[in-house]
Amino acid sequence: MTVTLAEVAKRARVGTGTVSRVLNGARNVSPSTRDRVQACIREMGYRPNLVARGLAASRTGMVCALIPAIGAPQHGEVIQGLGDVLHEHGIQLMIGDCGYQPDREEAIVADFLERRPDAFYLTGVVHNAKTRQMLRASGIPIVEGANLTDDPIDCVVGYSNFAAARALAQLMHRRGHRTMAFVASTSDPNDRIGDRLKGYLAACAELGQDTRGLVLESANNFNGGAAALDIVLHHAAPIDLLLCATDVLAVGAIFECQRRGIAVPGRLAIAGFDDLPLAAAISPGLTTVSVDRIAMGRVAGHMLLQRLAGRQSPYTKIDVGFTIRERASTGAGIAP
Amino acid sequence: MTVTLAEVAKRARVGTGTVSRVLNGARNVSPSTRDRVQACIREMGYRPNLVARGLAASRTGMVCALIPAIGAPQHGEVIQGLGDVLHEHGIQLMIGDCGYQPDREEAIVADFLERRPDAFYLTGVVHNAKTRQMLRASGIPIVEGANLTDDPIDCVVGYSNFAAARALAQLMHRRGHRTMAFVASTSDPNDRIGDRLKGYLAACAELGQDTRGLVLESANNFNGGAAALDIVLHHAAPIDLLLCATDVLAVGAIFECQRRGIAVPGRLAIAGFDDLPLAAAISPGLTTVSVDRIAMGRVAGHMLLQRLAGRQSPYTKIDVGFTIRERASTGAGIAP
DNA sequence: TCAGAATATGGAAGCGCTTCCAGTTTGGCA
DNA sequence: TGCCAAACTGGAAGCGCTTCCATATTCTGA
Numbered sequence: 001m002t003v004t005l006a007e008v009a010k011r012a013r014v015g016t017g018t019v020s021r022v023l024n025g026a027r028n029v030s031p032s033t034r035d036r037v038q039a040c041i042r043e044m045g046y047r048p049n050l051v052a053r054g055l056a057a058s059r060t061g062m063v064c065a066l067i068p069a070i071g072a073p074q075h076g077e078v079i080q081g082l083g084d085v086l087h088e089h090g091i092q093l094m095i096g097d098c099g100y101q102p103d104r105e106e107a108i109v110a111d112f113l114e115r116r117p118d119a120f121y122l123t124g125v126v127h128n129a130k131t132r133q134m135l136r137a138s139g140i141p142i143v144e145g146a147n148l149t150d151d152p153i154d155c156v157v158g159y160s161n162f163a164a165a166r167a168l169a170q171l172m173h174r175r176g177h178r179t180m181a182f183v184a185s186t187s188d189p190n191d192r193i194g195d196r197l198k199g200y201l202a203a204c205a206e207l208g209q210d211t212r213g214l215v216l217e218s219a220n221n222f223n224g225g226a227a228a229l230d231i232v233l234h235h236a237a238p239i240d241l242l243l244c245a246t247d248v249l250a251v252g253a254i255f256e257c258q259r260r261g262i263a264v265p266g267r268l269a270i271a272g273f274d275d276l277p278l279a280a281a282i283s284p285g286l287t288t289v290s291v292d293r294i295a296m297g298r299v300a301g302h303m304l305l306q307r308l309a310g311r312q313s314p315y316t317k318i319d320v321g322f323t324i325r326e327r328a329s330t331g332a333g334i335a336p
Numbered sequence: 337m338t339v340t341l342a343e344v345a346k347r348a349r350v351g352t353g354t355v356s357r358v359l360n361g362a363r364n365v366s367p368s369t370r371d372r373v374q375a376c377i378r379e380m381g382y383r384p385n386l387v388a389r390g391l392a393a394s395r396t397g398m399v400c401a402l403i404p405a406i407g408a409p410q411h412g413e414v415i416q417g418l419g420d421v422l423h424e425h426g427i428q429l430m431i432g433d434c435g436y437q438p439d440r441e442e443a444i445v446a447d448f449l450e451r452r453p454d455a456f457y458l459t460g461v462v463h464n465a466k467t468r469q470m471l472r473a474s475g476i477p478i479v480e481g482a483n484l485t486d487d488p489i490d491c492v493v494g495y496s497n498f499a500a501a502r503a504l505a506q507l508m509h510r511r512g513h514r515t516m517a518f519v520a521s522t523s524d525p526n527d528r529i530g531d532r533l534k535g536y537l538a539a540c541a542e543l544g545q546d547t548r549g550l551v552l553e554s555a556n557n558f559n560g561g562a563a564a565l566d567i568v569l570h571h572a573a574p575i576d577l578l579l580c581a582t583d584v585l586a587v588g589a590i591f592e593c594q595r596r597g598i599a600v601p602g603r604l605a606i607a608g609f610d611d612l613p614l615a616a617a618i619s620p621g622l623t624t625v626s627v628d629r630i631a632m633g634r635v636a637g638h639m640l641l642q643r644l645a646g647r648q649s650p651y652t653k654i655d656v657g658f659t660i661r662e663r664a665s666t667g668a669g670i671a672p
Numbered sequence: 673t674c675a676g677a678a679t680a681t682g683g684a685a686g687c688g689c690t691t692c693c694a695g696t697t698t699g700g701c702a
Numbered sequence: 703t704g705c706c707a708a709a710c711t712g713g714a715a716g717c718g719c720t721t722c723c724a725t726a727t728t729c730t731g732a
Contacts, residue, residue, distance in 0.1 A: 004687095004688060004689085005688065005689060005690095006688075006689090009712095014711075014712080015711060015712035015713055016688090016689080016690090016712085016713075017690080017691075017692090017711070017712065017713070017714095018710085018711060018712075019689095020689070020690055020691080021690095021710095021711090023689095024690085028708095028709060028710060028711090029709095029710070029711085030709080030710060030711090033710080033711080047446075047449065047450050048450055048688085048689080049391075049450065049452060049687090049688055049689070050450045050451045050452070050689095051387060051390045051391045051396060051451065051452050051687090051688080051689090052391050052687070052688035052689040052690090052717090053688080053689050053690075054387045054689090054717095055385075055387045055388050055391050055687090055688080055689070055690090055716095055717050055718065055719085056688075056689040056690040056691080056716080056717055057689075057690055057691085057717085058690095058717070060387060062451075069412070070406065070412045070415055070416065070431070071406075071407065071408065071409040071410075071411065071412015071413060071415070071416070072407065072409075072412070073407040073408075073409075074407075075407065076405070076406045076407015076408070077407060079406055079407070079433075080406065080407070080433065083433065092430070092447060092448075092451070093431075094428070094430050094431075095406070095429075095430075095431045097415075097416065097419065110383075111428060112428075113383065114383050114384055114385065114386045115386045115387065115398075115428070116385060116386070116387050221613065222613060222614070222616075222617030223617070226617075251617070252617060255617055255618055255619055258594075258619050259619045277557065277558060278558070278614070280558075281558030281559070281562075281587070281588060281591055282591055283591055283594050283595045340717095340718060340719085341718065341719060341720095342718075342719090345682095350681075350682080351681060351682035351683055352682085352683075352718090352719080352720090353681070353682065353683070353720080353721075353722090354680085354681060354682075355719095356719070356720055356721080357680095357681090357720095359719095360720085364678095364679060364680065364681090365680075365681085366679085366680060366681090369680080369681080384718085384719080385717090385718055385719070386719095387717090387718080387719090388687090388717070388718035388719040388720090389718080389719050389720075390687095390719090391686095391687050391688065391689085391717090391718080391719070391720090392686080392687055392718075392719040392720040392721080393687085393719075393720055393721085394687070394720095
C-alpha cells in the first residue's frame with residue numbers, strides 16, 4: 001500500500017541504511033548517491049513512518065504539553081510560542097487538556113508517557129506526587145511554566161504570580177487606594193491563582209492593611225465577577241478598589257457596574273490579571289498584569305531543545321518577568 | 337531501564353502473546369493466567385509502549401485534529417467534545433494549529449500523516465487540493481466540522497453558516513431593521529466567514545434590499561469592530577443594524593459605541609455570531625447565533641469511532657443546527 | 673470411553689525504521 | 703607506486719509490540 005524505505009532502497013539500488021542516512025541528513029553519503037535516493041523518494045512519493053522511526057531510534061520527535069483549558073487564550077499563546085520553536089526543529093506537540101484538575105493531569109501524564117514523548121511541558125508548578133514521580137522516573141526533560149518555584153521537577157520558565165500580585169497591590173496603594181478587596185476563584189484551585197492571592201495578602205500585611213473580609217471567592221467567569229461586585233457593594237466597610245485574580249472576573253465586574261450605573265473608577269476602581277485582548281478593548285480600559293506569553297512559550301521551547309541536545313542547560317529556572325498596565329479602570333489617564 | 341512486555345512474560349512464565357492478549361482484553365485467556373499476568377504487570381510497574389504497539393498493530397490510537405487557532409474558545413469547545421468521546425475509547429488527540437492559513441494546514445497534514453493517525457478532524461470544509469488528496473490517499477476516516485458542504489472529503493458534521501447568517505438577517509428584517517451593514521474579516525479568509533457573508537447577501541437579495549456599500553472588511557478583533565463602527569457612522573445612508581461576522585467584531589463595535597456615547601440598540605442595533613460567553617455577559621447582551629459546539633465535537637467523535645469500527649456509517653453529513661439568541665443589542669426584551 | 677470441537681498457550685515472524693559493524697572504495701601523502 | 707586513513711556503503715540486528723499458526727489441553731456428547 002504505502003511506500004516503505006526498503007522499497008526506496010531497492011529502487012535506488014542502495015542499502016536501507018543509506019536511505020536512512022539520506023533522510024536524516026547524515027553527511028557521510030556521496031552526493032551522487034544522495035541525489036539518486038532523493039530522486040527515488042520524490043518519484044515514489046515516499047513518506048517516512050514516524051512510528052517505526054520512533055521505535056527504532058527511541059526518539060519520537062514529539063513533545064507533550066499540558067494546559068488547564070484548551071480554548072483559553074492565555075495558554076493558547078504559550079503553546080503557540082512553544083510549538084513554533086519546536087516545529088522549527090521538526091518536533092511536534094501533543095496537547096492535553098487537564099481542565100484544572102490534578103487527577104486528570106495525572107491520568108493524562110500517565111497516558112502520554114506511554115507514547116514515549118521526548119519531553120514534557122506542564123502548566124503550573126504544583127502537581128500530584130504521583131505525577132511528579134512518573135515524570136521524574138521517565139528521565140525526559142520537563143519544563144514547568146506560567147509560574148515560578150524553587151522546587152521544580154526539572155526546569156521552570158515563568159514569572160512570579162506572587163510578586164506580580166503584590167506589586168499590583170502596592171502600586172494601587174501608592175495611587176491612593178486604601179480599602180481593597182480581592183476576588184479569586186477557588187473552585188478550580190491552581191498555583192497561579194493561589195500565588196496571586198498570597199501576593200495580595202503579603203502586600204496587605206506589609207502595608208498594614210486589615211484584610212479581614214476582603215477576600216472573596218467566585219467562579220472564574222463573567223458571572224463570577226458580577227457576583228463579586230455585588231458582595232463588594234454590600235460590604236460593611238466601603239471599598240474603593242476591587243482586585244480580581246483574572247481579567248475575566250474583572251470584566252464581569254465592570255459589566256455589572258455598567259448595568260447598575262456604577263462609575264468605574266469614580267465610585268469603584270477595578271483591576272485584573274492576564275492582560276487579555278479584552279482588557280485593552282473594554283471601556284474603561286482595564287488595569288492588569290501583562291506577561292509576554294508567546295515569548296514565555298518560546299523560552300520553554302528553547303530550554304527543551306537545549307536539554308534534548310544533551311547540553312546540560314546552565315539554568316533550570318528562568319523568570320520572564322511581568323508588566324503592570326495601568327489603564328482607566330483604576331484612574332490612569334483620567335484628569336483628577 | 338523500563339520494563340518491557342517480554343520481561344513481564346518471563347516473570348509470569350507465559351508467552352509474550354499471552355501478555356499481549358491480557359493487555360488487550362482478549363477473552364480467550366484463562367482467568368488464572370490473566371490474574372497472574374496482571375499481578376506481574378502491577379508489581380513490575382509495566383507500562384506498554386504505544387509506539388511499538390502502533391507499529392505492530394498499525395493502529396496508533398491517535399487522532400489528529402486541526403483547528404485554526406488554539407486559544408480560540410469556539411474551537412476549544414469542539415475539541416473538548418471530540419477529545420472526551422475519543423478518550424473514552426482510549427484514543428488520544430493530537431492538535432495542530434494552522435492559524436487560518438491553508439498552506440500551513442497542508443504542511444501540518446503532511447507532517448501529521450507521517451505519524452500514522454487512525455483518523456483526522458479538520459475545521460472547515462475548504463482545503464487545498466493537495467491537502468484533500470493526501471487525506472484521501474491515506475485511506476483513514478476524515479471528519480470535517482464547523483460548516484457543511486456537499487463535497488466532503490469523507491464525512492462532515494456542522495451547521496450551515498450560510499443558513500444561519502441568512503436566517504439572522506431575515507429575522508432582523510422582520511424585527512423592523514431595514515438598513516443593515518455586514519462586517520467580516522477577509523484577512524484570514526475561511527469558509528465559515530465566507531458563508532456567513534454569502535448568507536447575508538442572499539437574505540438581502542431575497543428581501544430586495546440594496547446591499548451596495550453595506551459590506552465592510554475589518555480585522556477580526558476588537559479594534560476591527562471599532563473601526564467598522566466608525567465607517568458605519570460615517571456612511572452616507574443611515575444604517576440601523578450592524579451585523580458582524582463574529583462576536584469579537586460585534587463586541588468591539590459595542591465598546592466603541594460606549595466610548596462615543598452611542599445608544600445600542602437605540603441609535604444602532606448590533607448582532608454577532610458564535611455566542612461566546614462574552615455575548616451573554618456584556619451589556620447590552622449581544623444578539624448572536626449559537627451552536628452547541630461541545631455536542632458538535634462529540635458527534636464528530638462518534639462518527640470517527642463508527643468509521644474506525646469498520647461500520648460503514650449510514651450518513652456522511654450531519655447538521656447539528658443553530659439557534660439565534662436575541663438579546664438587548666437588537667432590542668430584545670426592551671419595551672418599545 | 674474416545675473422537676472431535678473448543679479453548680489456551682507459546683513462540684516465531686514481522687511491523688518500518690535506525691544503527692552498528694564489517695567490508696569496500698577512494699584519497700592523500702611520502 | 704604503495705600504504706594507511708578516511709569516506710562511503712550494505713546488510714543484519716534489533717526497537718517492543720501484535721498476530722498468526724501450530725501445539726497442547728480441556729471439554730463435549732454419543
